[in-house]
Structures are given as structure tokens and as C-alpha cells.
Amino acid sequence: xxxxxxxxxxxxxxxxxxxxxxxxxxxxxxxxxxxxxxxxxxxxxxxxxxxxxxxxxxxxxxxxxxxxxxxxxxxxxxxxxxxxxxxxxxxxxxxxxxxxxxxxxxxxxxxxxxxxxxxxxxxxxxxxxxxxxxxxxxxxxxxxxxxxxxxxxxxxxxxxxxxxxxxxxxxxxxxxxxxxxxxxxxxxxxxxxxxxxxxxxxxxxxxxxxxxxxxxxxxxxxxxxx
Ligand code: E4P
Numbered sequence: 306x307x308x309x310x311x312x313x314x315x316x317x318x319x320x321x322x323x324x325x326x327x328x329x330x331x332x333x334x335x336x337x338x339x340x341x342x343x344x345x346x347x348x349x350x351x352x353x354x355x356x357x358x359x360x361x362x363x364x365x366x367x368x369x370x371x372x373x374x375x376x377x378x379x380x381x382x383x384x385x386x387x388x389x390x391x392x393x394x395x396x397x398x399x400x401x402x403x404x405x406x407x408x409x410x411x412x413x414x415x416x417x418x419x420x421x422x423x424x425x426x427x428x429x430x431x432x433x434x435x436x437x438x439x440x441x442x443x444x445x446x447x448x449x450x451x452x453x454x455x456x457x458x459x460x461x462x463x464x465x466x467x468x469x470x471x472x473x474x475x476x477x478x479x480x481x482x483x484x485x486x487x488x489x490x491x492x493x494x495x496x497x498x499x500x501x502x503x504x505x506x507x508x509x510x511x512x513x514x515x516x517x518x519x520x521x522x523x524x525x526x527x528x529x530x531x
Contacts, residue, residue, distance in 0.1 A: 306481045309358070309489035311469070313340040315350050317492045322354050329357035331410070331432075331469065331489040333388070334364060345381060352382035358429070360410045362388035363398075371398040379407055386410050386429060391419050396426040403427035410467060417451040424456060424464035430487065435480075436470035445470070446479045453484045474498050 307328035310321050313336040321327050330351050337344045348361045361381070363374040371394060375387045386408040389395035399409045403426070410430040411423035415438060423431035433452060435445030449468055456462050465486035471477060474497050480488050490498075 306485065307357075307465075307487040308495065309360075309467070309487055310495055311336070311471070311489040311491050313337050313342075313347050313351070314492070315340075315347065315354070318351055319354055321492060321495060327355055327357070328487070329359060329386075329489075330355050331360040331388070331467075333360075333362050333412070337362075345377070348378065348385060349381050352384050356384060358386040358408055358410075359384050360386045360388040360412075360430075362412065363390075366390065366392065366394060368394040368397050371395065372401065375402055375407065384408075388412050388432075391423060391431075396422055399423065399426040399428050403429065412469070415448070417448065417455055420448075420452040420464075420466070421455060424459075424462040428464045430465050430467040432467045432469040432489070434470035435468055435476055436472040438470075439472070446476065446483070449480055449483045449485050457484075 308326060309329040309331050310318060310327055311331045312318065313332045318330060337347060340347055348359060351359050361378045363371050365371045365374050371389060378385050378387055387402055388410040389398050391411050391413050399411055402409050408429040410432055411428040412432045414420050414423060414431050414433045420431045420433060433448045435449065438445035438448060449466065452466050456466065467487040467489060468480040468485045469489050471488055471490050471494055474494060477488050477490065477498060
């Protein structure tokens with residue numbers, strides 16, 4: 306499963322990229338607004354740090370305007386993924402852009418029917434928002450459980466299911482169990498995946514016992530060299 310980080314905070318992205326576990330980045334207009342920076346500058350900086358797909362969302366809603374914005378965003382870097390809304394104009398743009406070799410992430414997907422349309426439009430990724438479905442009393446993850454098997458029925462569909470609006474490590478595990486290709490995680494959720502109290506407790510014990518030996522591996526010499 307690929308892990309993307311869902312943020313426009315370049316400091317966070319740099320730190321997480323250092324783990325070597327980051328496959329891509331997603332942004333949206335809300336996250337760009339939160340960064341307080343110019344969108345094109347932020348996307349360019351992210352693309353420099355992360356070689357994988359970096360989603361940059363158009364703000365236009367009408368086909369010709371989406372295409373104009375996409376042209377600007379595509380010029381930033383080769384790994385820019387154009388993010389378009391799941392609307393008739395968005396999907397028309399998706400088809401045109403992917404036919405022209407661009408990567409496209411179709412966002413704001415809330416039903417299996419919508420996901421199927423995105424796949425038919427040649428989307429590189431379709432983003433079902435599980436957390437926002439949970440918020441209105443649906444079980445968001447059930448949508449992933451619908452979309453993944455549908456896509457599996459049609460091996461010619463190359464669209465990857467990108468689980469978005471992720472709120473907890475449990476969402477990530479459930480999405481992985483269901484076979485989703487990608488999950489985009491807020492930085493705190495991605496960091497949360499590392500944590501387990503027994504790891505911390507076990508490490509503290511090992512370090513305490515090691516300190517008692519007085520040894521230092523980096524300065525140690527094997528018996529043959531002594
Ligand atoms: C990612 O592409 C989406 O924009 C994002 O995951 C939405 O998350 P939210 O519902 O927490 O805003």
C-alpha cells in the first residue's frame with residue numbers, strides 16, 4: 306500500500322520524506338489556504354522534495370477553465386498530479402488530461418457509481434472521502450469495500466483507489482485490509498502509525514540493560530582486531 310501525506314506544510318513533508326516511507330502528497334484548496342503561501346510556490350517546493358505524485362487541485366469548475374489551470378499546474382514539475390472534482394466537467398477534463406499523458410486525481414468521491422465514472426474517464430487516482438462519510442453517519446470504509454472489488458472485476462481499469470479524508474490509524478488498517486492502493490494521511494495520523502506502547506517500553510528496557518554493559522558499538526572492535 307502506498308502512503309501519501311495530506312498536507313501543504315512543507316516542513317512536515319520534508320521531515321516525513323526523510324523516513325523514506327512517503328510515496329506522494331495530496332493537497333487541496335483548504336490545505337493551501339492553511340499554509341498561507343502561494344500555491345505554485347508550495348507545489349514546486351513539494352515536488353522538489355517528493356519524487357512521487359503530488360496532487361494540486363484546480364479551483365475552476367468549468368471544462369475550459371479547468372484545462373487552463375491544469376496547463377499552469379503541469380508546468381511546475383513532471384510529478385504534479387492534477388486534482389479535479391468529480392463533476393461532469395471535472396471528468397471531461399480528466400479524460401482529456403490523462404489522454405495527454407497527465408496524472409489525474411479525481412476528488413470528492415462519495416459513491417461507487419462516481420468511482421466507476423472516474424475510472425472510465427481514465428483517472429490515475431480516485432479519492433473516496435471516508436472520514437466525511439463517517440461524519441454524516443455513514444460507514445465510510447464500506448465505500449472502499451465496494452469500490453475495490455468492482456475495480457478488480459475489470460483488470461483493464463488502471464485507476465488506483467486513493468483513500469482520503471483519513472482520520473485515524475484504524476482507517477489505514479481497514480483500507481489496507483480491503484486492498485486499497487493508496488491512503489493519504491494527515492501528518493499526525495502517519496506519525497501515529499509508528500506508535501505502540503510496548504515498542505517504547507521494550508526499547509527503554511533494552512537501552513537500560515545495554516547501558517549497564519558499558520559497551521559502545523560504534524567504537525567497538527571485533528576480537529580479531531584487538
Ligand atoms: C485529500 O485528497 C482530501 O482533500 C483530504 O483527504 C480531505 O480530508 P478532510 O475530509 O479531512 O478534509
